[in-house]
Amino acid sequence: MSNQRRPFTGFLSSLVSRGVDDATWDELYETLILADAGVSSTAALLERLKQRAKEARVKDAEGLIALLKSQIASDLGGCQDGTALSTNGAPAVWLFVGVNGVGKTTTIGKLAARYRQSGCRVVLAAGDTFRAAAVEQLGMWADLAGVELVKGAGGADPSSVVFDAIQHAAAIGADLVMADTAGRIHNRINLMEELAKIRRVADKAAGTVAEVLLVMDASTGQNGLVQAREFTHTAGLTGVVLTKLDGSAKGGIVIAINDELDIPIKLVGLGEGVGDLAEFNPQEFVEGLVA
Amino acid sequence: MFDSLSSRFEGIFKRLKGRGVLRDADVDEVLQEIRLALLEADVNLHVVGSLQARIRDRCVGVEVHEALNPAQQVIKIIHTELVQTLGGETLEIVHPAKPPTVVLLAGLQGSGKTTNAAKLASWFKQQGRNPMLVGADLQRPAAVEQLRTLGQAIGVPVFSEPSEPVAVAHKGLVEARAANSDVVICDTAGRLAVDAELMEQVVEISAAIEPHYTFLVVDAMTGQDAVATAEVFHATLELDGVILTKVDGDARGGAVLSIKEVVGRPIAFSSTGEKIDEFELFHPDRVANRILGMGDTLTLIERAEQVYEEAEAKAAASKLLEGQFTLEDFRDQMHQLKKMGSLQNLVGMLPGASAELRNAEIEDSRIAQVEAIICSMTPQERATPRIIDGSRRQRIAVGAGTRPAEVSQLLRQFSEMQKMMKRLGNKPSSASKKKSKKRHRGSRVTPSGSQPSKLGQPSKFGKSKLVLPGLEDEDFDLSSLR
Numbered sequence: 001m002s003n004q005r006r007p008f009t010g011f012l013s014s015l016v017s018r019g020v021d022d023a024t025w026d027e028l029y030e031t032l033i034l035a036d037a038g039v040s041s042t043a044a045l046l047e048r049l050k051q052r053a054k055e056a057r058v059k060d061a062e063g064l065i066a067l068l069k070s071q072i073a074s075d076l077g078g079c080q081d082g083t084a085l086s087t088n089g090a091p092a093v094w095l096f097v098g099v100n101g102v103g104k105t106t107t108i109g110k111l112a113a114r115y116r117q118s119g120c121r122v123v124l125a126a127g128d129t130f131r132a133a134a135v136e137q138l139g140m141w142a143d144l145a146g147v148e149l150v151k152g153a154g155g156a157d158p159s160s161v162v163f164d165a166i167q168h169a170a171a172i173g174a175d176l177v178m179a180d181t182a183g184r185i186h187n188r189i190n191l192m193e194e195l196a197k198i199r200r201v202a203d204k205a206a207g208t209v210a211e212v213l214l215v216m217d218a219s220t221g222q223n224g225l226v227q228a229r230e231f232t233h234t235a236g237l238t239g240v241v242l243t244k245l246d247g248s249a250k251g252g253i254v255i256a257i258n259d260e261l262d263i264p265i266k267l268v269g270l271g272e273g274v275g276d277l278a279e280f281n282p283q284e285f286v287e288g289l290v291a
Numbered sequence: 292m293f294d295s296l297s298s299r300f301e302g303i304f305k306r307l308k309g310r311g312v313l314r315d316a317d318v319d320e321v322l323q324e325i326r327l328a329l330l331e332a333d334v335n336l337h338v339v340g341s342l343q344a345r346i347r348d349r350c351v352g353v354e355v356h357e358a359l360n361p362a363q364q365v366i367k368i369i370h371t372e373l374v375q376t377l378g379g380e381t382l383e384i385v386h387p388a389k390p391p392t393v394v395l396l397a398g399l400q401g402s403g404k405t406t407n408a409a410k411l412a413s414w415f416k417q418q419g420r421n422p423m424l425v426g427a428d429l430q431r432p433a434a435v436e437q438l439r440t441l442g443q444a445i446g447v448p449v450f451s452e453p454s455e456p457v458a459v460a461h462k463g464l465v466e467a468r469a470a471n472s473d474v475v476i477c478d479t480a481g482r483l484a485v486d487a488e489l490m491e492q493v494v495e496i497s498a499a500i501e502p503h504y505t506f507l508v509v510d511a512m513t514g515q516d517a518v519a520t521a522e523v524f525h526a527t528l529e530l531d532g533v534i535l536t537k538v539d540g541d542a543r544g545g546a547v548l549s550i551k552e553v554v555g556r557p558i559a560f561s562s563t564g565e566k567i568d569e570f571e572l573f574h575p576d577r578v579a580n581r582i583l584g585m586g587d588t589l590t591l592i593e594r595a596e597q598v599y600e601e602a603e604a605k606a607a608a609s610k611l612l613e614g615q616f617t618l619e620d621f622r623d624q625m626h627q628l629k630k631m632g633s634l635q636n637l638v639g640m641l642p643g644a645s646a647e648l649r650n651a652e653i654e655d656s657r658i659a660q661v662e663a664i665i666c667s668m669t670p671q672e673r674a675t676p677r678i679i680d681g682s683r684r685q686r687i688a689v690g691a692g693t694r695p696a697e698v699s700q701l702l703r704q705f706s707e708m709q710k711m712m713k714r715l716g717n718k719p720s721s722a723s724k725k726k727s728k729k730r731h732r733g734s735r736v737t738p739s740g741s742q743p744s745k746l747g748q749p750s751k752f753g754k755s756k757l758v759l760p761g762l763e764d765e766d767f768d769l770s771s772l773r
Contacts, residue, residue: 039331133433226542
């Protein structure tokens with residue numbers, strides 16, 4: 001995750017050796033807002049920081065920044081439990097959901113390769129039956145990773161594709177089913193109902209839905225919170241995958257998401273290569289955020 | 292997408308409206324609220340600062356007019372400022388004397404370049420052009436297949452080969468010349484602004500095809516980083532404009548304000564849905580209006596014009612006014628309405644539609660139900676609905692898969708509508724509210740030969756606020772602005 005490590009490269013570096021004054025607080029506010037942490041999360045964070053700084057008698061900006069970082073990291077790390085595989089013999093089922101273009105298919109491709117390498121038997125479900133060539137895209141990843149792909153006929157009902165994949169996985173004794181879904185904007189009622197159905201049908205199949213992961217682009221603004229809320233409501237999220245964190249966007253919206261909805265961030269995407277995926281590490285994330 | 296921003300402003304203005312005189316403290320309070328609203332809407336922090344400063348300058352500079360409500364003055368100031376920030380003019384595509392017109396699309400991963408390459412091609416096709424798509428995204432698995440599938444759907448040829456992006460772009464241009472295509476749209480791989488190697492590659496592609504237009508494709512849901520990305524792409528490629536995608540979401544869309552302010556290039560197009568035709572020229576004035584809750588009547592009218600046959604409309608209108616409007620006409624009208632897109636999109640464009648209505652879920656299936664009911668009637672019943680008695684009603688309900696009560700309700704509503712139309716037809720100079728309704732009906736179709744520049748003035752339609760039953764927003768009337 002070296003890309004996330006950009007310690008003190010921003011203007012904050014200029015104030016590390018200074019004392020704490022109003023300008024310091026303004027600059028912290030600015031840093032958090034520019035990282036997409038959001039107005040209310042930022043205000044709450046800084047309010048708590050003020051309190052703690054007073055208690056800990058922090059006098060210089062450097063100490064204040066360190067305190068802020070540990071505060072955010074411990075908030076985010078509070079409910080870390082990693083991604084879950086199945087325990088009862090039935091294949092674990094992971095559903096990947098999110099708005100359009102966030103990197104659902106790519107994330108599945110990377111994970112497929114990773115779990116295949118660690119000796120898991122993996123089946124992919126081509127549940128994005130809407131976007132042109134989405135099945136082909138997932139198919140290329142499946143070939144690369146050397147895992148099976150279950151797909152339906154063009155324009156097939158995504159729930160039936162997911163169901164078939166789980167049944168097939170159970171029959172061959174696979175460990176993990178990763179189901180791709182079409183990107184959908186959370187205010188489209190029909191598409192969200194389609195997703196609710198995918199979730200219901202997946203629950204009925206011969207596997208265990210162990211993860212429902214919201215894939216989110218790190219450059220997402222305040223709308224990310226609405227996305228998380230709506231997808232949780234529809235499909236019951238178990239975690240967030242924050243993608244494209246190798247860019248200049250900081251992904252601060254996950255602070256607000258974690259804050260309001262208590263959904264853990266589980267994985268981060270760091271590039272287009274098959275290995276560019278890592279477990280979420282709160283410390284490294286914070287180093288990238290407050291830099 | 293801008294709905295939340297406008298409802299936020301509505302709240303501020305409502306409070307201001309009660310004040311007689313605008314004091315300094317009021318201005319400060321408003322500015323603070325505007326600051327928070329803009330930040331929540333993902334407008335970049337630095338852009339918020341300069342916007343705020345300019346709004347304050349204007350507020351201070353303006354003499355408080357005894358005759359004008361101070362709230363109205365502030366609204367007007369903000370409106371002017373937003374329109375100016377969003378860009379004075381709509382981008383107009385000028386085709387070079389020697390075709391083809393070359394268009395290059397660039398942007399981050401997942402912003403929607405491939406989909407919008409096809410949408411743009413379809414848009415050019417509608418303008419009577421003969422476009423060709425070039426798939427230079429050899430990075431993402433199946434990106435070229437995606438472009439080919441889309442190209443096939445819209446009947447536009449696609450060129451690509453599994454070699455190297457710069458070579459593909461160049462060959463694509465040669466291919467297009469040979470095929471007599473007059474527009475070439477080059478799709479490229481998504482790339483991060485911080486990826487020096489890939490940024491260098493897109494510069495090489497640009498040098499190889501010398502595009503007339505270079506568009507940055509930006510997701511409307513982007514946060515604060517939109518500015519940084521746009522700045523780097525602009526510095527590298529000299530953008531001509533921006534295509535804003537996923538506008539049908541409920542993101543507040545502040546990124547568009549930021550990009551416009553920082554890059555200074557117009558937002559050329561906006562993509563408003565997953566379907567190929569959900570794509571339109573971006574109109575800054577309309578968006579500013581929408582931010583301020585004035586609706587987007589012009590887009591609505593344009594879309595209506597695309598699908599509505601003028602002759603059909605005239606016939607329907609005269610029938611309406613003569614009170615001969617039958618259930619069959621009603622069904623045809625609904626068909627036309629459906630062609631205009633989802634109801635939810637349409638409602639978002641209505642001026643005066645309350646925040647509540649804009650956020651309400653409208654199910655298109657309701658229309659289907661009404662259609663089913665009408666289709667289950669005999670032609671005779673459609674022409675003279677009063678013959679529908681209990682047993683006929685039962686039969687219709689069964690045919691339409693619904694309950695007799697729904698049939699009764701539809702008939703009642705239709706009869707009300709008919710009566711109202713009759714009144715309108717008989718009394719051309721009736722009360723202004725009714726008159727405005729009639730004007731709206733008429734204005735669906737602009738008479739042939741009308742100048743689009745005339746449409747550019749919202750006042751023509753803005754005065755007659757479209758009032759939906761029970762949805763009047765009495766507290767927020769911006770008509771006094773104009």
